[in-house]
Amino acid sequence: MRHAIILALAAGVPASGFAQDTAPDGPAMSYGQRPAYLADKLEDGELKDTLEACLGQSPERTDFSVGHRGAPLMFPEHTVQSNRAAARQGAGILECDVTFTKDKELVCRHAQNDLHTTTNILTTDLAEKCTQPFEPASGDTEASAECRTSDLTLEEFRTLEPKMDSSDPTAETAEAYQGGVAPFRTTAFADGADLMTHSESIELFRSLGAKFTPELKAPSVEMPFDGMTQEDYAQKLIDEYKAADVPPEDVWPQSFNLSDVRYWIDNTEYGGQAVYLDDRYEAEDEDEGLIDPTDPETFKPTMQELADMGVNYIAPPIWMLITLDDAGEIVPSAYAQEAKDAGLEIIAWSLERSGPLAEGGGWYFQSVNDTIDSDADYLTVLDVLAQDVGIAGMFSDWPATVTFYANCKGL
Template sequence: MRYSIMLALAAGIPAAGHAQDTDASGPAMSYGQRPAYLVDKLPEGELKDTLGACLGQTPERTEFSIGHRGAPLMFPEHTVESNVAAARQGAGILECDVTFTEDKQLVCRHAQNDLHTTTDILTTDLASTCVTPFQPASGDADATAECRTSEITLDEFRTLTPKMDAADASATTAEAYLGGVAPFRTTLYSDGAQLMTHAESIELFRSLGAKFTPELKAPSVEMPFDGMSQEDYAQMMVDEYTAAGVPPEDVWPQSFNLDDVKYWIDNTDFGAQAVYLDDRYEAEDEDEGLIDPNDPATFKPTMQELADMGVQYIAPPLWMLLTLDEAGEMVPSAYADEAKAAGLNIITWTLERSGPLSGGGGWYYQSVADTIDNDSDYLTVLDALAQDVGVVGVFSDWPATVTFYANCMNL
């Protein structure tokens, strides 16, 4: 409760003893400077004219804009502060990636084994719990470590200090290893950042006027874990929404594991909006094969088969949804066309995660890299996803950009 009361005051909304009594409108919103900066970089044309005419509009919260771990372009991910920033940027849906501690308590972390890059654990007494202790860089070998939430209790987790997700592979000390923040990110907003449990994220997000998209993260430990099966784990996550009185229509539970999605569909009230995070493009099982976004024969199960299972939402990365036509213009991929034909709602990830786009955008833009040459392409890609593909939501590391576009286009 201390999280929501303190942050409600900081965000300019009423604090209350119960989250359901708070003002659902959330904190005052602002686009900040970045959307205008990106619009200024656009080439002359219809998109620039349309978006430029919206620069003076008043921001409104939109479910099209989804905070990816909050607003981690500048704030430590999965912290109170990162999510308050995302809500202030108009994100209508916020994300807690869910994993568990040694005492089977649910907490917000992008991975069960990321504490060595997202917290100060290596410089605390809890470093002794790491499954791979810090090993300094030596010769051609990079510095390494691996620290898991499953090795510590919730009380121990609460003692950690979050930081920007980064590691310095050339480090020879644990202190130096905690650095390595990408130059397009910042440590300016890290001081005093606070970790959250999953239950605390529910309380906070509701106080901020946002809805919920928790992702059940793949365990790094063998399941069952201390008697907890994968199904128990999936059930525990949605049970925390039921306990908080959150209606299923306000929740989009996610997983890369199709079995988790099918479990929610078949056994809970939260299945109608369960999101299949499709990562079959990098399948390790040779028998399963890799998805070619332009070859429907590789979509196994097919989009229609997914729909027949009860899946209504699918969420691939940006590049899976776009391709280039013979004229070099961005158009929907066969994957996108097949998903729409099967009646699937499409959500995609992750805008504003790649830093400057002058070099082609990297992994997230690989299918359209030949057209990516400056930061205004965040908006051209977003426009193609919204207008041509017809996505219903976009995860972003800086939600203001998506909020601005959605507001301008009345999405």
């Protein structure tokens, strides 16, 4: 019994005897233990005092807290169970990354070609349909595979069992390749998880009292695919919200492809909240080489040009929005200021994805890694993003942290 309660608390699942709140339009909510754990680690000061004073409050759902693939810190991503956990942690907006099957049905997967790391496909008879069947590790060559949703029909996709996103590059068998889960994650909640189609995610999220932020994933196959163009694909996503009578104000469609965003703006009622997922830091200029990620003036199109196109929301990774000043303090970056000056709303990604921060925050915190040395820095960075940058929302792999902060600060 004691073990069951500990797991429930860690997962943010209500357990008898602990503070929770039942929303009229969603499941019972609980912060679990993680927000208190992070607040305890903060250095003494105003932020710690403020947050610790909020630890006894009842959680409320907030659109500031966005479930990134649900709650994949502990649950298999893009599953029914992962999103239920995110909703119980107060996420007001939930995400389905959208891709398509061989018969052009929309399903929730982070990438069209991730089935070999997010499901059990390699240990089933469907493994022979994979674009690249499993190859065992040999010498200096790592084990590999590539299995796409477009390799399978929807009926075949539904037979797969989801798992924590992982693989073991040293594996000599397909069964061993299923391992490799990061030590800061867990398989405790992976058994019996359920995959979803995009349309099923709409019904689930609505039943949970949450809003919607679908991401149109870049296809791994050449487009058009069996007659379906990229614009057909972008429209199909919107059509499933229209068919479900979901109002545009409840949907934030996302894409890294600016053409998708512009299509939604120019051709649908759902373009006003279309989110441009900004990866221009990876772009290259023919004359100048790699664009300087610290200098937004080198980005094309510029922030103002995006706004002039009708883009209202931009979503960069956390590190692009912050930097260190001469005193080593975390402050808003020039990128953040340029976006705000152009009138763009900012959504950041993704908190709680880096694991323990004792030795720095890795990719998501690269612009401020010199000062990242404690898990408490999840809250420190979130505070700068919310109060100084002024973000409109935060994606998180464990939404309870963001929900707690947002509730405490009245966001």
